[in-house]
Amino acid sequence: MPAPQNDVLRGTLELLILKTLTLEPMHGWGISQRIQQFSSGVLDVNQGSLYPALQRLEVKGWIDSEWRTTENNRQAKYYRLTASGRKALGAETASWRRYVTAVESILETA
Amino acid sequence: MSLLSGIRARLRALVHWSTTERELDAEIGFHLEQETERNLRAGMSPEEARRRARIDFGAAESVREEHRDARGVRWLEDAVADARFGIRSLLRNPVLATTAIVTLALGIGANAAIFSVVNAVILRPLPFPGSDRLVKLSEDNPEKHWVHEAAAPANYVDWSERVKSFASVTAYTPGGHTTMSGDGEAAMFYNANVTGNFFSVLGIEALQGRTFTDDETWEKGTHVAVISDRLWHTRFGGDPKTIGRTVRFDEVPTEIVGVVPASYEFPNPKVDVWMPMEWKPTDRSKDWFRRAHWLGVVARLKPGATLAAGDAEFQGVVRQLQVEYPATNRVMGADLMPLQAFLTADIRTPLLILLAAVALLLLIACANVGNLLLVQALGRERESALRLTLGAGRGRLVRQALTESLLLSIVGGLAGCLLGWAGTRGLAALQPAGMLRVTGVSVDWRLLVFIFGITTASGLLFGLAPAIWRGRQSPADVLKEGGRGGSEGTRIRRWGNGLVVGEVSLALLLTVGAGLLLKSFFNLGHVNPGFDPTNVLTVGISLPQARYDSAAKQIAFYDQLQDRVRALPGVSGGAAALIPSLSGVAWTSDYHIGGRPADQYGTEIAHQIVSPDYFRVMRVPVLAGRTFTDADRQGTPLVTIINETLAKREFAGRNPLGQLITDDKIPDSTTKWMTIVGVVGDEHQTSLSTPPQIEMYQPFAQNPNNYMTLVTRTTADPTDMIPAVRRAIADLDPNVAIATLNTMEQLRSSTLARQRFITILLLTFAGAGLLLSTVGVYGVIAQMARRRTREMGIRIALGAPVGRVQWLVVNQGLRLVGLGVLLGTVAGLGATRAMRSLLFGVSPTDPVTFVVVSAILAGAALLASWLPAARAARTDPASTLRFE
Numbered sequence: 001m002p003a004p005q006n007d008v009l010r011g012t013l014e015l016l017i018l019k020t021l022t023l024e025p026m027h028g029w030g031i032s033q034r035i036q037q038f039s040s041g042v043l044d045v046n047q048g049s050l051y052p053a054l055q056r057l058e059v060k061g062w063i064d065s066e067w068r069t070t071e072n073n074r075q076a077k078y079y080r081l082t083a084s085g086r087k088a089l090g091a092e093t094a095s096w097r098r099y100v101t102a103v104e105s106i107l108e109t110a
Numbered sequence: 111m112s113l114l115s116g117i118r119a120r121l122r123a124l125v126h127w128s129t130t131e132r133e134l135d136a137e138i139g140f141h142l143e144q145e146t147e148r149n150l151r152a153g154m155s156p157e158e159a160r161r162r163a164r165i166d167f168g169a170a171e172s173v174r175e176e177h178r179d180a181r182g183v184r185w186l187e188d189a190v191a192d193a194r195f196g197i198r199s200l201l202r203n204p205v206l207a208t209t210a211i212v213t214l215a216l217g218i219g220a221n222a223a224i225f226s227v228v229n230a231v232i233l234r235p236l237p238f239p240g241s242d243r244l245v246k247l248s249e250d251n252p253e254k255h256w257v258h259e260a261a262a263p264a265n266y267v268d269w270s271e272r273v274k275s276f277a278s279v280t281a282y283t284p285g286g287h288t289t290m291s292g293d294g295e296a297a298m299f300y301n302a303n304v305t306g307n308f309f310s311v312l313g314i315e316a317l318q319g320r321t322f323t324d325d326e327t328w329e330k331g332t333h334v335a336v337i338s339d340r341l342w343h344t345r346f347g348g349d350p351k352t353i354g355r356t357v358r359f360d361e362v363p364t365e366i367v368g369v370v371p372a373s374y375e376f377p378n379p380k381v382d383v384w385m386p387m388e389w390k391p392t393d394r395s396k397d398w399f400r401r402a403h404w405l406g407v408v409a410r411l412k413p414g415a416t417l418a419a420g421d422a423e424f425q426g427v428v429r430q431l432q433v434e435y436p437a438t439n440r441v442m443g444a445d446l447m448p449l450q451a452f453l454t455a456d457i458r459t460p461l462l463i464l465l466a467a468v469a470l471l472l473l474i475a476c477a478n479v480g481n482l483l484l485v486q487a488l489g490r491e492r493e494s495a496l497r498l499t500l501g502a503g504r505g506r507l508v509r510q511a512l513t514e515s516l517l518l519s520i521v522g523g524l525a526g527c528l529l530g531w532a533g534t535r536g537l538a539a540l541q542p543a544g545m546l547r548v549t550g551v552s553v554d555w556r557l558l559v560f561i562f563g564i565t566t567a568s569g570l571l572f573g574l575a576p577a578i579w580r581g582r583q584s585p586a587d588v589l590k591e592g593g594r595g596g597s598e599g600t601r602i603r604r605w606g607n608g609l610v611v612g613e614v615s616l617a618l619l620l621t622v623g624a625g626l627l628l629k630s631f632f633n634l635g636h637v638n639p640g641f642d643p644t645n646v647l648t649v650g651i652s653l654p655q656a657r658y659d660s661a662a663k664q665i666a667f668y669d670q671l672q673d674r675v676r677a678l679p680g681v682s683g684g685a686a687a688l689i690p691s692l693s694g695v696a697w698t699s700d701y702h703i704g705g706r707p708a709d710q711y712g713t714e715i716a717h718q719i720v721s722p723d724y725f726r727v728m729r730v731p732v733l734a735g736r737t738f739t740d741a742d743r744q745g746t747p748l749v750t751i752i753n754e755t756l757a758k759r760e761f762a763g764r765n766p767l768g769q770l771i772t773d774d775k776i777p778d779s780t781t782k783w784m785t786i787v788g789v790v791g792d793e794h795q796t797s798l799s800t801p802p803q804i805e806m807y808q809p810f811a812q813n814p815n816n817y818m819t820l821v822t823r824t825t826a827d828p829t830d831m832i833p834a835v836r837r838a839i840a841d842l843d844p845n846v847a848i849a850t851l852n853t854m855e856q857l858r859s860s861t862l863a864r865q866r867f868i869t870i871l872l873l874t875f876a877g878a879g880l881l882l883s884t885v886g887v888y889g890v891i892a893q894m895a896r897r898r899t900r901e902m903g904i905r906i907a908l909g910a911p912v913g914r915v916q917w918l919v920v921n922q923g924l925r926l927v928g929l930g931v932l933l934g935t936v937a938g939l940g941a942t943r944a945m946r947s948l949l950f951g952v953s954p955t956d957p958v959t960f961v962v963v964s965a966i967l968a969g970a971a972l973l974a975s976w977l978p979a980a981r982a983a984r985t986d987p988a989s990t991l992r993f994e
Contacts, residue, residue, distance in 0.1 A: 048169065077137050
């Protein structure tokens with residue numbers, strides 16, 4: 001069995017997806033490209049794990065999906081942020097910041 | 111909103127499970143395409159671009175699984191998928207599936223059948239309201255070796271008056287016969303005498319009319335009876351006017367006051383007529399009222415009174431009576447036990463043994479199916495490895511294996527239910543009369559829980575090995591070795607070997623049990639009953655006391671009857687006896703030998719009353735002295751003949767002839783002494799398995815009675831003589847009915863019936879166990895031989911003798927079987943002790959049985975190992991090498 005890839009933590013991946021979708025509805029591959037771009041290639045999203053994460057968010061009701069035609073006339077599933085997703089993003093962002101600050105302060109004092 | 115859409119997503123996922131899966135596939139496909147295009151733009155070759163895209167994406171299968179996880183419906187989807195997959199893979203191998211299902215159906219069916227009997231007989235409450243408060247009171251006498259014996263009426267009356275923990279106490283006589291006349295043809299029915307509160311203590315209500323009142327226990331001058339609804343319908347056509355009618359029972363005018371359901375079957379299932387005791391109040395002070403023990407006693411505990419408290423108080427009263435009536439009660443103890451336990455006491459051990467046997471059978475069946483699945487799983491090694499590599503979860507593979515085994519066990523369980531249903535009916539139909547109180551095949555929750563339990567448990571049990579193995583194996587090893595087993599494969603093969611060892615040892619245990627019973631049965635069948643039972647007809651005839659009220663009349667009737675029967679063509683001899691031998695009952699008393707000290711009395715001597723011709727007709731050898739003659743009659747000195755066992759016990763080395771004996775415990779001036787005039791060979795009085803008791807015979811003419819059994823020796827089949835004998839009785843007195851009618855062979859065979867029934871059942875189970883374990887050995891050895899075909903081919907090609915190469919495989923099989931036999935023997939030596947009470951003339955650790963059974967098992971296993979070995983060795987070496 002392949003070793004679990006921890007490049008991007010599970011919870012973090014969901015936060016990044018939500019943030020990415022605030023710009024516009026996007027398909028899975030687009031999301032993965034965008035995250036890589038934003039992080040200037042530092043964060044390497046494990047592409048396979050993107051889809052289960054999308055499904056989890058959809059089940060929570062934070063995102064919605066529909067099949068649409070791309071510019072190249074291809075069928076793709078587009079994901080869109082819902083109102084509750086927008087609210088959740090605020091809460092998740094705050095809690096991420098708290099987490100980072102906490103880790104940061106430990107690193108500085110130690 | 112979010113909650114709603116969340117639920118919607120789950121629902122959609124569930125309802126459109128295949129659509130969701132397809133969409134995911136499309137999404138993944140789109141992703142890979144985009145990634146490939148991007149790689150192309152980055153300057154990779156098309157092939158490299160596609161490869162990179164796939165590597166970056168990771169294992170698609172695990173993405174799918176995680177995706178299903180995220181949908182939160184994965185377990186259900188998986189279960190459905192596993193079930194589909196399981197059914198497909200079972201259908202792919204119909205021989206295996208059928209074998210497994212038949213094996214399981216056998217195991218589960220046998221368990222369902224035996225358990226439903228155990229449930230009906232032991233577990234289900236008696237059909238009386240509040241039956242858990244009913245207790246059986248019995249007398250025990252250590253001096254006479256009485257355990258759970260019938261009680262004396264005076265003791266019963268004292269118990270019911272003194273023990274405060276009992277709400278009420280009732281007594282009944284064991285079933286007898288009564289002749290009903292004055293209403294069409296005279297007919298004999300089974301009856302019981304009961305105390306007035308009998309029906310109210312048991313909680314039985316009348317269907318018509320009333321039951322008895324408490325004061326009807328005692329004599330009232332008028333006579334009443336309650337009849338069963340069976341008799342009411344067969345004899346009176348269910349006419350409501352039957353209540354209040356007067357018929358004659360044994361010539362006594364009796365009013366029918368009520369009808370009760372026959373289903374209550376108490377004190378025995380044959381009773382159709384209940385009558386009150388009608389004791390005289392003056393009986394209470396009589397000596398016999400405390401000396402004669404013939405009552406069954408049942409008490410109902412007061413609400414709140416525990417069994418222990420009731421017993422403690424009861425024992426106190428029993429001790430009071432020992433002090434108050436030393437002449438009769440000095441050593442008379444008593445015991446109390448739940449009525450249900452009492453009624454099922456004699457059937458409990460056989461049933462539990464049978465239950466253990468079918469449990470062993472089920473274990474063997476499970477091991478066998480486990481082995482089959484293991485063999486199948488080994489054949490699918492590569493498939494499993496491949497799926498693991500493609501990212502399928504290990505847990506998923508384990509569950510899939512378990513689903514497959516559960517599927518098998520459910521189908522097997524259903525088939526087993528059918529088999530069990532048929533089996534229960536078969537058991538009820540084939541059982542010796544009255545052995546199992548299974549009145550109907552009924553399904554209740556205990557049975558359903560039991561069947562569901564064993565079905566699931568068996569599924570898990572035999573699915574465990576392949577499941578664990580599937581979860582553990584390392585795909586790389588399997589693929590590298592070309593499907594010929596990594597270390598986990600070896601471990602699992604060891605598990606398979608373990609299953610075979612276990613199966614063989616269980617089969618040995620089962621077969622040893624059956625072997626011991628078979629030997630017991632054989633021993634019983636060869637017991638010499640002490641007389642010649644071939645071509646003897648026994649007819650019990652009860653004379654109505656009202657008309658045959660004097661010794662002269664009774665003697666005249668039986669004398670004339672014997673004369674008439676002897677004159678019939680086809681009859682070589684006729685005689686009369688009180689109780690035919692082997693009829694299951696004996697009348698016993700204390701005795702005293704003339705000239706011995708007053709306190710030197712003997713106990714438990716059996717009594718038989720016979721006509722002079724009895725010994726000649728029954729071919730009982732006369733060892734000393736003479737038999738009775740017509741000269742031994744009323745008014746001549748009292749005489750008796752004793753059996754060999756009594757002669758040896760009381761007169762060892764001395765001549766018993768001319769000695770005096772009496773059935774009084776302590777002789778006094780009123781004692782009637784009998785002179786011993788002869789010694790005869792021992793007869794088995796009650797059954798073949800009970801050794802002959804000490805016995806004394808008395809002449810009928812000196813001890814007349816209104817009940818005797820006519821024993822007729824015929825020259826041909828005794829059943830042919832039945833019409834002629836019936837006519838002879840009717841010619842003599844048309845109002846006399848026949849109480850019992852059996853050939854001596856029927857009586858002999860009925861004393862063996864129970865043993866035969868249990869032996870046949872256990873033999874059947876053992877046979878099935880033997881067959882299954884042989885199949886198990888075959889399966890494992892065949893698998894082993896297949897794996898070694900190449901090696902054997904090489905050895906043969908290099909010049910090894912074929913026999914030697916075969917031996918390699920056979921040897922391995924024998925080692926497994928040897929270990930199984932060893933373990934089974936050790937277990938058997940400990941376990942067979944539990945069936946000691948069912949054995950006759952054979953020790954539970956009988957070495958012959960153990961050796962013979964081991965040899966049979968080893969022989970079967972040898973055959974099972976030799977077949978695949980021979981096949982493997984016969985294969986052309988060149989072709990086996992090419993095959994690889």
